[in-house]
Amino acid sequence: MKRYLIYIPVLLLISGLAGCSKKDNESLFGDTPEQRATAELQKNKSLLIAAPYGWKAVIFPGLLRGRGFFFKFDEKNQVQSYADPSLQIISPDLGGPGVSGYQMKALQRSSLIFDTYSPLHILSDPSNGTKGVGYKSDFEFSVLSASPDTIKLDGNFNHTPMTLIKATEAEYAAYQNKGFDAVKAALVNYAIATKGKKITLAIDATHNPECKIVTDQDNDRTFTLSFPDGQGVMQTQTTKWGPTVNSIFFQNAIVYNNMIINEVFYDSVKLSLYIQWQGKRYDLVVT
Template sequence: MKNKYLSYLLLVFIAGLWSCSEDNDVFEQTADQRINETVATYQQELVAAQYGWKAIIYPAGGGVYSFYFKFNDQNRVVMYSDFASESAVTSKESSYRLKAMQTPSLIFDTYSYLHVLADPDGSVNGGSNGDGLRSDYEFSFNNDSLNTENITLTGTKNQSKLILIKATQEEAAAYGNGGLAKSLLFSNISKYLTYFKRVTIGGVVYEIAVNQSARTVTLNWLVGTTVNSFTTDYYYSSTGVSFITPFVNGSQTITGFTDLTWDESRLSLGMTAAGNKVTVVEAAKPLKVDIAAARRWWTFAAEKGSYWVSLTGFTSEGKEDFFGVTSIPNFYYLLFFPAIASSSGTTYDAFAAYDGNDLMGPAVVPSFKTDGRVTFSVLGQYGTNELMNTKVQAQVEEVNGYYLIQTSEITYDMVSAKDGRTWITWLYPWE
């Protein structure tokens, strides 16, 4: 027992010597000293990038946006942003600081282009009131983020992702010379008067659809009689449109679009893709009609005893809400309510505006065609709203009918089969 006690004391003594030895001290600095040293390393890295940083941010609210940052050692940063045409050509200087919080953090502490995405006023950025696009302007450095080219950060409030990539001399010059604004010419694709648009790249015809709010590009193409589809997020760079995920089709790889041109008089967008100079052209119908889509759309809501809604009505001739339905007093939305009621043995649907109390618009009966179109005949009217019972009704019963394009599990676009120049987006908001 005595020997065991002496052995225990010897171990304690050795451990004490170990802990007091400067040569064997595991941490020669305090935790605060270590994190401050890391912060200083990040500061040096940000400033040392001679040509600044390209930046890609993924707000928690969706979408992808690009920036250019040039940091200096006086805690000032100059930036450009692809959010709008003005921010693409006009540099903005603001302050930043690095701070040792729970983790090393980068804080943009005066209002800047970065704050526009996070602004809680939805009218500023198109997001929801109270949240904006759920982006951030305070970020923590990821533990493994520092390397020779990239720095990865995470927003402290909304966990949006920010990636900094060292810019080249050519890229920095392009940002300063308005290259980002030239890339924004791609947004003019929304000015085409037809819903359907096509582009031929390397001999392959692609149907191209762009969601500028979500910042996504979709390419559809035929392999035999089968429609293949590819969708990727995109952002604007100093040289064009960059795909987050490159598109590969056989030997063809498309990483984005460059050399963008726009002819306003012809409403014609030109660009280069995979080394091919191409032009986006209009189309009156889908590359291949989904012949089951119209009935699938109708059945989806009918089986639930519910309805589809549209917040903006018909888009036509390039103008959203072409008929002005949102000007109806106390307008909530347009709705399409399948199988809402029956009369004299005929089941009919409501294609009507709703003001919180009443329906206004035509009662219709659908006819599903074997080629995938749906047409509507008018059985009667709800209410006495002149706009809904004249102009909108005339559009609804257009003799050529409509194609239904499913864009997600709960959204469809209903496109005029006459010429593809009029359409309405239906959302099922009850899921």
């Protein structure tokens, strides 16, 4: 009997220590998973809303070439959209500018959901493209990475990659004034003017890799950079692109001589293409 009585205080002591340990652990590891998920959602929504002139966007459906969008999000879960002009060919009544709804939700990851029909939904609508699957695109996206300037997304169902790039005031104005149509026409004209000619990226006297840009004129949207490596063996990098209001944006970065190329810009004054790297402009030269 005495032996049992001795055990009781010991058990109470262990129980008390366990309770303290649990509290200490909660304090040690900070917020709960639910609190962290809520904080992540709030942070990502704040980033979306904080861009005063919205976001340039490029998406790469599984069964279609890259497509461009523009989104401007507000705090009332409304999003203003402008879409690639090609979508009006697919769905004339629904491919134009408009306002629809969006949400941020904690699914497996912090997710951006376009929850009412918009031009973006044209790409995943099963009545378009391939019967039953559309163009194998998405309208619900997980946030892979987010900064004040760039947000990388991945489709929750088809894993469709989409990138949002913070727009400037001039770019927002261009979207509102049919800038998408202007850049599409410019790229087609560029393809016609450069057909059969050599295009190089003029970096310096010894670095002039050759470029090939495939546009809608040739029923595709790809960019290729070709150059000899240190042993003289030709290397080729190719990526898909989608249009913004003043550029073509790559699905995957092209890397050359420590230069990372995500985008080729269109100069509407000189009617030429160029890249920007570390604050310097490098032109694409046609010969």
